[in-house]
Amino acid sequence: MPRLVVFENVTLDGFFAGENGDLSWAHRESKDPEWDEFVAENASGDGQLLFGRVTYELMAGYWPTPQAARNDPAVAEGMNRFPKTVFSRTLDEVSWPNTRLVKEGLVEEVRKMKAAPGKDIAILGSGSIVSQLSQEGLIDEYQIVVNPVIIGKGKTLFEGVRTKLPLERTKTRAFANGNVLLCYEK
Numbered sequence: 001m002p003r004l005v006v007f008e009n010v011t012l013d014g015f016f017a018g019e020n021g022d023l024s025w026a027h028r029e030s031k032d033p034e035w036d037e038f039v040a041e042n043a044s045g046d047g048q049l050l051f052g053r054v055t056y057e058l059m060a061g062y063w064p065t066p067q068a069a070r071n072d073p074a075v076a077e078g079m080n081r082f083p084k085t086v087f088s089r090t091l092d093e094v095s096w097p098n099t100r101l102v103k104e105g106l107v108e109e110v111r112k113m114k115a116a117p118g119k120d121i122a123i124l125g126s127g128s129i130v131s132q133l134s135q136e137g138l139i140d141e142y143q144i145v146v147n148p149v150i151i152g153k154g155k156t157l158f159e160g161v162r163t164k165l166p167l168e169r170t171k172t173r174a175f176a177n178g179n180v181l182l183c184y185e186k
Helices: 033-043 053-060 066-071 073-081 106-115 127-135
Strands: 004-011 015-018 048-052 084-087 099-102 121-124 141-147 154-156 168-174 180-185
Touching: 004 106, 004 127, 033 073, 048 053, 048 106, 048 127, 053 084, 066 073, 084 106, 106 121, 106 127, 121 127
Parallel strands: 004 121, 004 141, 048 084, 048 121, 084 099
Antiparallel strands: 004 015, 015 154, 141 180, 168 180
């Protein structure tokens, strides 16, 4: 059965997006070969991706482009190859190849996805979905990358979670660019 894994970048002050959804803080000019290799390695595996509408639109607007293929060829290849599910009540169609649209029943659909044979499922971004699925106990692993930046205001990843969710740390990894990967399981 597939595991549901969350992979998120957050700021040191705990935001996964700045005001108005700003993510520029997660994309620094300086390169870190170890970090770049880690990201490319994640994209080279098998699996499926799960998005909310906002994250889907951001990803679909970049990864299928020639610019993405030039800048990050391994990541672009993976992002375009992986099967994707987008949950949205407002989208009428999706255009990114290998993507299916689910208009309602987030929790029920994710339960079905996890019960079916298949590859692990990764959520990138999509904070409201992470919050809802966390509350339902459906997330198996949290991979949180703390970025060395403070932005002061933004959106928290777990807004709306109403009960304590005890987790166990399984792994940490520090990168030369200052990012720190923290992995937790329930």
